[in-house]
Amino acid sequence: MSETDYPEHEKLISILKGDQSRIIPEIPDNRLWDHIESQLSADRIKLTDDNLQKSVVNHSGKRRALFVAAAALLLLVGSFVYINSSDQNTELVALGEFRGSDSAEASNDSLSVKVSELDPIDDHFYELWLINFDESGAIVDLVSLGAISSDIKVDLDDIDTGVFSTVDISIEPDDENASHSGNSVLRGDIL
Amino acid sequence: MSNTELKTTDYQRFVSGDERALNELYQEFSPLILGIGRRIVGDDAEDLLQTVFLSAWKNRKQFDPNKGSMRSWLCGITRYRGIDYLRKKGQNSSVLVSDTDLHVVDIRTEEVDDVLDSLVVHSALSEIPNKLRNIVELGFLQELSHREIADKTGLPLGTVKSSMRRGLALLQSELEVSNVRN
Numbered sequence: 001m002s003e004t005d006y007p008e009h010e011k012l013i014s015i016l017k018g019d020q021s022r023i024i025p026e027i028p029d030n031r032l033w034d035h036i037e038s039q040l041s042a043d044r045i046k047l048t049d050d051n052l053q054k055s056v057v058n059h060s061g062k063r064r065a066l067f068v069a070a071a072a073l074l075l076l077v078g079s080f081v082y083i084n085s086s087d088q089n090t091e092l093v094a095l096g097e098f099r100g101s102d103s104a105e106a107s108n109d110s111l112s113v114k115v116s117e118l119d120p121i122d123d124h125f126y127e128l129w130l131i132n133f134d135e136s137g138a139i140v141d142l143v144s145l146g147a148i149s150s151d152i153k154v155d156l157d158d159i160d161t162g163v164f165s166t167v168d169i170s171i172e173p174d175d176e177n178a179s180h181s182g183n184s185v186l187r188g189d190i191l
Numbered sequence: 192m193s194n195t196e197l198k199t200t201d202y203q204r205f206v207s208g209d210e211r212a213l214n215e216l217y218q219e220f221s222p223l224i225l226g227i228g229r230r231i232v233g234d235d236a237e238d239l240l241q242t243v244f245l246s247a248w249k250n251r252k253q254f255d256p257n258k259g260s261m262r263s264w265l266c267g268i269t270r271y272r273g274i275d276y277l278r279k280k281g282q283n284s285s286v287l288v289s290d291t292d293l294h295v296v297d298i299r300t301e302e303v304d305d306v307l308d309s310l311v312v313h314s315a316l317s318e319i320p321n322k323l324r325n326i327v328e329l330g331f332l333q334e335l336s337h338r339e340i341a342d343k344t345g346l347p348l349g350t351v352k353s354s355m356r357r358g359l360a361l362l363q364s365e366l367e368v369s370n371v372r373n
Contacts, residue, residue: 028225
């Protein structure tokens with residue numbers, strides 16, 4: 001029997017008739033899983049119900065968030081944020097107490113954010129996120145792309161941008177809590 | 192496909208974000224992935240192993256058990272992460288600067304493709320139903336005709352042909368899963 005008997009499986013049959021590759025399984029050092037686990041921990045955002053509530057664009061009743069937002073309002077009005085890529089443009093909108101909007105662009109392999117004015121706030125920093133919401137508006141996944149204080153280009157090689165629908169910039173308190181503060185100030189759809 | 196692989200419910204746990212399921216996958220497949228990585232990137236295989244499982248985790252929603260096995264899916268990730276590694280190393284290396292050197296990198300990536308294709312197909316062959324595997328092996332390893340297989344196994348000729356097609360289709364789907372970039 002040959003490839004010509006099943007022309008649609010020509011490559012497969014060629015492989016079958018070739019020499020079988022010898023792969024020697026190798027038990028990895030236990031430390032490798034520890035490294036993976038620590039990386040997962042670094043990326044993990046604990047989405048408690050409280051966090052989910054706060055991550056929705058609704059800051060009412062959150063005294064601290066309002067305070068920070070009010071402070072940031074003064075700093076962000078007139079700021080322009082662009083998310084650049086070769087693939088698409090999208091609009092980035094200021095949230096809640098903030099005003100203004102601007103255009104944005106996104107790509108599959110990198111994310112470039114240009115900030116014309118993003119002034120620092122005492123004991124806080126700005127953080128860039130990708131978020132995915134389900135149809136009900138609940139967050140189902142999010143990943144931090146790190147702090148942002150000025151123009152930035154983020155490599156998205158290891159991130160499946162296809163599952164994220166939104167780019168988000170939040171104000172985060174300078175503490176040990178890696179979770180999203182719920183205090184989003186700028187957001188744009190990338191799908 | 193493998194009896195030792197996680198059950199469908201466990202795949203669902205993995206896809207839905209249960210890190211314990213990722214650990215179970217790691218326990219099951221890391222020796223294989225590390226062995227493949229050793230063939231592809233040599234001393235950097237442990238780095239590749241970590242990259243593969245982190246990439247699998249981040250892309251877990253793309254895994255579909257109806258399209259192929261977890262083994263082939265992970266092999267596919269290993270294929271492309273390994274090739275990416277070789278290309279980046281070739282581009283970044285101060286040693287590999289000539290067209291000839293870059294050609295060597297291309298040959299290396301082609302070799303990786305061939306090795307992984309062969310691994311996936313032969314691995315999948317060992318796990319498809321015995322009846323189908325027997326017929327495929329008789330046809331393509333012992334190179335018997337349909338009629339000869341029917342005579343040897345006592346199966347009707349039509350059964351031999353349909354079993355051969357089913358067996359090849361199963362193997363083809365595994366090969367295709369391993370060739371999808373995630």
